[in-house]
Amino acid sequence: MLTTGQYLGSTGRLEATVGTFEFTDDHEALRSTVRAFVEETFPEAQVRRLMAAPSALERPVWERMARELGLQGLVVPEEHGGAGAGPVELAIVLEEFGRRLVPVPFLSTALATIALTGGDRAVTAGYLEAVAEGRVVATVALAEDDGGWDAAGVHCAAVSDDGDGGAGDRGGWRLTGTKSFVPDGMDADLLVVAARTPAGVGLFAVDGAADGVSRSELEVFDLTRRLARVRLDGVAATPLSAPADTAAFDRFLDAARVAVAAEQAGGADFTLAMAVGYAKERVQFGRAIGSFQAIKHLCADALVDVESARSAAYYGAWAIAQDSPEVATVAPLAKAFCSDTFFATAQTNMQVHGGISFTYEHPAHLYYRRAKSGAQLWGSPRANRDLLATRIGL
Amino acid sequence: MTARAGADVPVEASVEQVRAQVAAWLAENWQPGGGGPQWRERLVDSGWAAPTWPVEWFGRGLHRDLRRVVAEEFTRAGAKPAALDVTQLFANTILAHGTDEQKRSFVRPLALGEQQGCLLYSEPGAGSDLAALQTRAERDGDTWVVNGQKVWTSGAREATHGFLVARTDWDVPKHRGLTFFWLPLDQPGVDIRPIHQVTGGSEFNEVFLTDAVVADSHRLGEVDGGWRVLQTALGFERLIMGAAAGGSSRQRRPAGGGETTLADRQSPWTRQIGGADYVELAKKVGKADDPVTRQEIARLYTLEKVNAWNGLRARADAGRGASSPLASIGKLAMSRIVHTGVSVTTNLLGTSSVLDGDTDPVAAEVNRSSFAAFVTSIGGGTDQIQRNIIGERVLGLPREPEVDKLVPFREVRKAQATRRFS
Ligand SMILES: Cc1cc2nc3c(=O)[nH]c(=O)nc-3n(C[C@H](O)[C@H](O)[C@H](O)COP(=O)(O)OP(=O)(O)OC[C@H]3O[C@@H](n4cnc5c(N)ncnc54)[C@H](O)[C@@H]3O)c2cc1C
Numbered sequence: 001m002l003t004t005g006q007y008l009g010s011t012g013r014l015e016a017t018v019g020t021f022e023f024t025d026d027h028e029a030l031r032s033t034v035r036a037f038v039e040e041t042f043p044e045a046q047v048r049r050l051m052a053a054p055s056a057l058e059r060p061v062w063e064r065m066a067r068e069l070g071l072q073g074l075v076v077p078e079e080h081g082g083a084g085a086g087p088v089e090l091a092i093v094l095e096e097f098g099r100r101l102v103p104v105p106f107l108s109t110a111l112a113t114i115a116l117t118g119g120d121r122a123v124t125a126g127y128l129e130a131v132a133e134g135r136v137v138a139t140v141a142l143a144e145d146d147g148g149w150d151a152a153g154v155h156c157a158a159v160s161d162d163g164d165g166g167a168g169d170r171g172g173w174r175l176t177g178t179k180s181f182v183p184d185g186m187d188a189d190l191l192v193v194a195a196r197t198p199a200g201v202g203l204f205a206v207d208g209a210a211d212g213v214s215r216s217e218l219e220v221f222d223l224t225r226r227l228a229r230v231r232l233d234g235v236a237a238t239p240l241s242a243p244a245d246t247a248a249f250d251r252f253l254d255a256a257r258v259a260v261a262a263e264q265a266g267g268a269d270f271t272l273a274m275a276v277g278y279a280k281e282r283v284q285f286g287r288a289i290g291s292f293q294a295i296k297h298l299c300a301d302a303l304v305d306v307e308s309a310r311s312a313a314y315y316g317a318w319a320i321a322q323d324s325p326e327v328a329t330v331a332p333l334a335k336a337f338c339s340d341t342f343f344a345t346a347q348t349n350m351q352v353h354g355g356i357s358f359t360y361e362h363p364a365h366l367y368y369r370r371a372k373s374g375a376q377l378w379g380s381p382r383a384n385r386d387l388l389a390t391r392i393g394l
Numbered sequence: 395m396t397a398r399a400g401a402d403v404p405v406e407a408s409v410e411q412v413r414a415q416v417a418a419w420l421a422e423n424w425q426p427g428g429g430g431p432q433w434r435e436r437l438v439d440s441g442w443a444a445p446t447w448p449v450e451w452f453g454r455g456l457h458r459d460l461r462r463v464v465a466e467e468f469t470r471a472g473a474k475p476a477a478l479d480v481t482q483l484f485a486n487t488i489l490a491h492g493t494d495e496q497k498r499s500f501v502r503p504l505a506l507g508e509q510q511g512c513l514l515y516s517e518p519g520a521g522s523d524l525a526a527l528q529t530r531a532e533r534d535g536d537t538w539v540v541n542g543q544k545v546w547t548s549g550a551r552e553a554t555h556g557f558l559v560a561r562t563d564w565d566v567p568k569h570r571g572l573t574f575f576w577l578p579l580d581q582p583g584v585d586i587r588p589i590h591q592v593t594g595g596s597e598f599n600e601v602f603l604t605d606a607v608v609a610d611s612h613r614l615g616e617v618d619g620g621w622r623v624l625q626t627a628l629g630f631e632r633l634i635m636g637a638a639a640g641g642s643s644r645q646r647r648p649a650g651g652g653e654t655t656l657a658d659r660q661s662p663w664t665r666q667i668g669g670a671d672y673v674e675l676a677k678k679v680g681k682a683d684d685p686v687t688r689q690e691i692a693r694l695y696t697l698e699k700v701n702a703w704n705g706l707r708a709r710a711d712a713g714r715g716a717s718s719p720l721a722s723i724g725k726l727a728m729s730r731i732v733h734t735g736v737s738v739t740t741n742l743l744g745t746s747s748v749l750d751g752d753t754d755p756v757a758a759e760v761n762r763s764s765f766a767a768f769v770t771s772i773g774g775g776t777d778q779i780q781r782n783i784i785g786e787r788v789l790g791l792p793r794e795p796e797v798d799k800l801v802p803f804r805e806v807r808k809a810q811a812t813r814r815f816s
Contacts, residue, residue: 147745181745219751221761227748283809284523286798294778347733354521354772355546358592358765359815365592365765372740372764373748380744382686 021318027092034096037069042102044363051223056103057137057187066134071106073132075113080121080128087255090114091262091317095310098266101224101370105137105184107263112138112192114255115203118248119240127190127205139188140203140256141179141230142378149379150387151194151201151249156232158195158204158239173197173239175204175232181377185228186217193237200244203252204237211235222373224366254331258316260378261331261338264371265313268306268342271367275299275349282354295352302345309334309341328391336384339375346371412460416442416467424473431506438505442468443476444485451489451497452505453479483630484511484557488576491614491623500576512553513631514544514577514601515624519809521546522779524559525568525621526803528811529603531560531575538562538575538613540583540606543812546773550586550599553579557627558608559620561803566618568803574620574627576612583607587816592765600815631774632725672735675742675756690738697734701727723788725770726780732767740764 023031041061050056066072075090076082083089090110097106113131116124116138130136143149144156156177175195185191191206191213206213212235218227241248276299279290289295312334319326346368350357357364375381423436437443438452445464447453456464461477468475478485485504488496503509520527529542540560550556556577563571579586583606588596615623672691673682681687705724739760740747749757771777785791798806 143745149745181748218749219753220748221750221757222748283519283807284521284526285796286523286526286801286807289522292778292794294781350768351771351777354776355516356815358546358598358768358772360590360592360594361815368592368765372761376740376745376747380741382741383744 021315023088023092027088030089031092031096033069034071034093035099037065038096038100038102042100042104044100047101047103047224047366050103055187056224056226057105057184062104062137063134065104065106066132070132072109072113072134075110075117076128076132077117080125081132082128087258087317087320088314090259091313094259094263095266095269095313098263099270101267101366103224103226105139105187107259108139108184108188109137110259111140111183111256112188112190114259115140115192115240115252116205118252118255119203123205123238123240130190136189137184137187138190138192139182139184141182141185141191141193141206143181144178145180145229147181147376149377149383150253151246154194154196154201156193156195158197158202158237160197173204173237174234175206175237176234177232179230179232180218180227182215182228182230183377184226185215185230186226191230192240193232194249195237197244200246201249202242202244203240203249205240206232206235206237220373222369224370225373251327254327255320256378257331257335257384258313258320258327260374261309261316261334262313264338264342264374265306265309267367267370267374268309268338268345271342271345271349271364271371272299272302272306274364274367275302275345275352278353289352298348298352302348305341306345309338312337329388332379332384332387332391335379336381336388339371339381339384342367342371343375409460409463412456412463413467416464417471420467420471420473424471426472428473434506437476438478438502443505444479444482446479447485447489451501478505481634483627483634484509484555486630487557487623487627488614490626491574495611496576496614509555510549510553511576512547512550512556512579513627514547514550514556514558516546517543517811518545518813518815519811522776524624525572526798526806526808527559527561527572528808529558529560530564531558531562531573531608533562533610536610538573538608538610540575540577540603540608542603544601544603545813545815546589546598547586547601548598548773550579550601551588555579556601557614559624562620563618564804565802567800568798568806569621571618571803572620572624573617574614574623575608576614577606577608578612581606589815593762628775672738672742675739679742679744681742687742690741694731694734694738697727697731701731723784725774726777726784729767729771729777729780732763732770736760736764736767 050058062072070083071093073082074085074093075087076084078084094107094110109131113128116127116131127136127138131138143153146153148154156175156179159174159176161172161174175193177195179185179191179193182188182191189208191208193204193206194201195204208215212233214231214233215228218229220227276290279295279299280288282289290299312330316327316330316334318324319330346364350364350368353362353364356362379387419440419442423440424433434443441447441449441452441454442464444452445454445456445461446458447455449455458479461479465475465477482504485501488500488504492500500509504511515524515527517527517529527542529540529544531538531540538560540558542560544556544558547556556579558575558577559572560575561571562573565571577584583604585602585604586599587602588599590596591598614620672694676682676684676687676691701724704727743757743760746754747757747760750761751758775783782794786793
């Protein structure tokens, strides 16, 4: 099997396609490497085993992912031990993980990595190296009990230990508040926490083992993505950058929207493939059900959506790679569209499967759960469309 | 159709007469807060549990238009109307196709809930294409011996009997070789296994039939004439599913409390497809003033209302012994309602909709009902099949070409007959 490590070695580094919005051969090679890895390491039986296990994280696999494939280090800069790849490559990997509902904390760690790479390297270098080496699992704690996914929803208080608490204060900080809906929050060694300073909202690094951190697992609908509630009680924290850097915070949010959208596009694509596969195979009335236009058209409509979702996610990733001003509109657009598409496709898939889709043993419901819940994380379709409307001038 | 005159209320009875009759009967027999087996027995024997059934079969022989009046009086008195003539599909079907002996043996126990039915129609290889079923029944003197597998059988573990459709002739086209039975389940040849569902529960089952025995006296309709009986039974089922949550989103069943009606116990699914109270929920989550929410809820409310009104018209059309094509509209419309309801409630809850279980019982209910929505769009004939029925039987559009319609079933391309799900 060609690993990303070897692959990176042979080409030096991955590069986002510039100007053409088209995948290179290298991208396709990355995709097939990751797909092969995921299919081998996370077949459905393994996903179900991890679903039932106390934690979905198995450290040896996590370390192998870092060592052999360099996945955690994909978007970590080269000088910190990563591959220095960009959002396009990350989108490819997330899409592949999304296809198989891979339950390891990869998306969480990737989002935290995005936040870290946007911060001051003096602060984040050590974390980035640890992430790239597969030594830590990281996540982002953004929302709180009221479930907001933007700066306005951040109430967790950041108080400066000694400094003035102003924009330039880099001294020790303490966080107090409750974060919720934190993906993989139970397993994370490193928490990137959004907290409110007197000067505005900023992102802080918090050691999961620090005094004052207490976490509890939430009971959730999506069986392949775990969420936690994290209480912070005067916990020591380090700001990733100037605490009131709202531009950096917004950039992070947009990057997160696109990353999640890419994962959803992958889920939608796989779900449609399931429906189409079954439609070709299941016989009723002496013929395959896919020969009925009712089913054929459901699948064809779903394809229109799924391909559009992929385009949105790819374009979003590309726009970020280009540092294009379009990011502001594409990011909420992609998150809203991919969310809606994944959910609609998961519904179609249930419907095409008939009674079987209602059994726990069949995977259709696992995708339905991921799609339904995922739509509401990192901003609901409605919230993202609202943001889009604002950003296009309404 | 003229219903038979009741003992004390003739068919032509005016609304006022019926109202007075019901009120008088309730005044004498109903104690507020009452219920229980004795009440049920009195209710069934009075005929008010199924006002449109014939007088000699536990009804009042009333015209169907008067059902509503009876229900209103019950509700006014604080008693639940049983409306078995709408909801008791087993008794309804037996009344339509059974012999007098069968009606005598089965209708009262069914009405009292002493006997309970389940639907042994679907098989691993025969869902939408029910006529392709491969469970076989072979005659042995006065009895039939049954072998095969049924699946998705809701409520089979609670049931005493099942409506069984089995193949009795393999050398004729698929619709013409089926026979309909009322199969007793408590026997060695019947093995019922719960199927683990997406909702966490196991309301439905797979049923393995191995030399199961059913007396010929339990056969409904003619030998090889089962398709016709099945159409009647399916018609009654669609009527129930179309009406199950009709207009009831505002009248949420109180959790836990209250006696379950006979109708409740008939379908383990009706409980699950009733909607949430959107208006209350919107207020609770502080979105009552949100313009998008208001539009969505008003639209959903409209869909529910027009479907309820369609239902009133459909019921008026549903005569005995024939399935009403209008009922297909109700079920299809209900599918749209429940799936729309899922998106409305999910939007109302927003982020907290990702929670489940005891952490957030409201979210858990919304998520569970999001699966239950597929009971409506798949169970009892899928949305796609309902559309075909509407297109062909209601609108009279040309039928889809059927490759296997005239071919002896033995020669038809079949799906696999058995598959273990439990
Ligand atoms: C919750 C639940 C409870 C149920 N309870 C019972 C029960 O108590 N007893 C019982 O007997 N059955 C029961 N069923 C079974 C139910 O009736 C069948 O699932 C249903 O008829 C569909 O059959 P199937 O599952 O085999 O799907 P299939 O028939 O294989 O359908 C698969 C897909 O093909 C489509 N399709 C099939 N034929 C056509 C066509 N001609 N044109 C267009 N599209 C077509 C369907 O719409 C569906 O999307 C239950 C099902 C559910 C989900």
